[in-house]
Amino acid sequence: MTGNLAAPATVSAEADDALLEMVQRQTFRYFWEGAHRPSGLARDRQKTTGDPNNDLVAIGGSGFGFMAIVVAVTRDWTSRDAALNRLGTMLSCLEQATRYRGMFAHFINGRTAQTIPFSRMDDGADVVESALLFQGLLCVRQFFDRATSVERSLRERIDRLWQEAEWDFYRRDGGNHLYWHWSPNHGFAMNQKVTGWNEGLIVYVLAAGSPSHPIDADVYHQGFASGPGFRNGRSYYGIELPLGMEFGGPLFLAHYSFCGLDPRGLCDRYADYFEQNVRHTQINYRHCVTNPHGYKGYGPDCWGLTSSHSPSGYVAHAPDNDIGVITPSAALSSFSYTPEEAMRALRSFSAKPTNRIWGRFGFVDAFSESRNWFARTFLAVNQGPIVIMLENFRSGLLWDLFMAAPEVQIGLAKLGFTSPHMTKNRASIGS
Template sequence: MLDSLQRAAFDYFVRHANRDTGLVADTSRPGSHASIAVVGFALSAYPVGVERGWMTRAEALQRSLAALRFFRNSDQSGTPDSTGYRGCYFHFLHLDSGTRAWRCEVSLIDTALLLAGMLTAAAYFTAATADEAELRELADTLYRRVDWCWAQRESAAVVHGWKPESGFLKYGWEGYSEAILLYILGLGSPTHPLIAASFPAWTGTYEWENLYGIDFLYAGPLFIHQFPHAWIDFRNIRDDFMREKRCDYFENSRRAIDVQRAYAIRNPRGFVGYGEDGWGLSAGDGPRAPRQRIAGRRQSFYGYAARGVPYGPDDGTLSGPSVLASLVFAPEIALPAIRRLLARGVATDDRAARAGGFNDTVHGGWVSAGNFGLDQGLIVLMIENFRSGLLWRLLRGSAPIRTGLHRAGFRGGWLAEALVITPATARSARSSVRTADPTDQGVTVGSAVRTVRGRPER
């Protein structure tokens, strides 16, 4: 079952990529622009495809090289028709030309998600061939080029983005979010790092709550509790905030899933399909349907929105990919929910499981048309981390990740182990696809990076 779902999600990157530039469409809908974050997921998914036998190593390498070469050569002038500025990139790009699409912002979080993919590729392609050496050098160059300091305000918070027409966006990354990946990569930079005070300044905006008897670091949508874990193994490593709470970010994500399920069981707004195996509020597509009367009130239905628990918004729309991505944290809860998703239609119908959203309350039921690249990437990576821990093992050996975690105050667990970079450890990481137990806390670190020291809004 999981193999089928993971393979179907992986095929998104085969079908919706520009082979010349390595850019990947944001959605499968006709005319979609590329998303730099989706490129990051693609770069991370290609090694999974190689290890699962869905793509040759040569093809994965060439697709990855095309993307990194494109970003190296891209226009970094920051003009309205460029690709990026100061080592960061516009959120959406024209799929063919790679220039800025619409009037979108230079996005810090999407740049971080792109870089996570580049670092994954560098950690996987470790052979002493000219092409693989070039890929590692490109990843190192592109990571070092990012000017993280430029995007920091006086309060030490990192801004959301920048536009050539109006400058920095007014909001900064404050409050717990997927930006933990951004801060870690920014702190790990050997060239333009975030200041050391940035991380405690950020965690100082956290909200620790008790919901349904569960203590956890609050964030409403599930994707916030999932995105950074696609690359970083947060099990048993703690920063100052989590040490004080006697928790870690992995355990916190498990608790967030418990909160989601508890909310769905209570179903305070009376939506169809909510229950112990019907949950998963996250960022995603929505039906944007006419209002209808539910439990004595007039209910509105939204389009794309970041739905969350328990404060909303909530219009009865659930996210199948957020359930699949929960597998690594709480399989005993996620597996029954996945089976229920697949039981909604015929035996071969996995649309609700992989779609941008589905809603059984809307008259006749609704499932989002097409797929979103971010969802498909999250499915591929999180199922793989559940099955083998491959991405976690690869990134354990990434110097930017390790340095960023240390500078953020993380200690313990695998971070306390000495990093020994050898071709053998890289092979060990790859062979773990077939042998690893993802619940094993004592597994040997296996990854190598030889030359290399991120929910975006739509």
């Protein structure tokens, strides 16, 4: 891939699909041209001009990067051979990385593969970041299914990493919760349970389906699903929200786990997860349209609150924590939930001054017209869902790949989920 694509404003008259293709492809560059060069893994953040002068790469962001490369091959943005070469480099770094009962740290050094502490006590495993990585790895394994020696070796390498993840250890002495962190120096001292409605659903599905270190269903039902803030049932802007915090929280909660998990028809005893995500998105949208704080630019053509950079640093933007900052990923990753509203936002973002909001890796992380502030950065955890969730909206590619993985089917069934993918899989086995 060479040269920059035209800015969106210059092609605003093209068909919607062409606009989606262009934005998706430009954003993919974050994980291809903007990746850490020695390792091929995703940098935590990138600048609008020049690369960071460090070797820090993000594990969860790299999980999104693996998925983005699958999209790129499917859409002929890069060749299958080039992708396999890059994926091999990425896996080599992961294989050398310091792991903690098979789990990865939040950040690692892409050159040495050693852990970079996230904070003083967070200097070991991060189970949620690891789950986002494994979500991407399983999609890669499912996609590269040819009988060549290169693709067979790729699948075997992924399986080794996947089978070494000791999910059951993170129950902390067999309890009915999974814990977010473990440190070789501090053990479970951070004491943060993966509980309540958050981005941790993917953790429990993978842990339940693990072929080597699975958890029992009780860990999901008595841990994650019984925690504070799991059930809601209250209404916001006239919309009842089944699960989650007040007003739904940042929109990434409807994206991260659902880059792989197809929410369409995904149900358990607690919720219909497509309906949950639609309602969460609608509340976020209606808040921006209502605009109770009177922020400049907010409205039906400019909406979307999720965690991102801001003039005050990294902030979990949400209707109840709204400081006037719009994050493009919030709306663009929500096409499957609110397609008309998301397309209006995309057209609106595309019409803004390109030197402020658009750059070499797509739309910048965030902006605030009230403060005349536009980020000079891109973040892996926001750019990734744009590529992936747009593809899921357009073709369902990553959903189909991930939901077809036998371990995912096993995990969902064990936890009591139903899904059209599970019915389809049983039918194919019986045929």
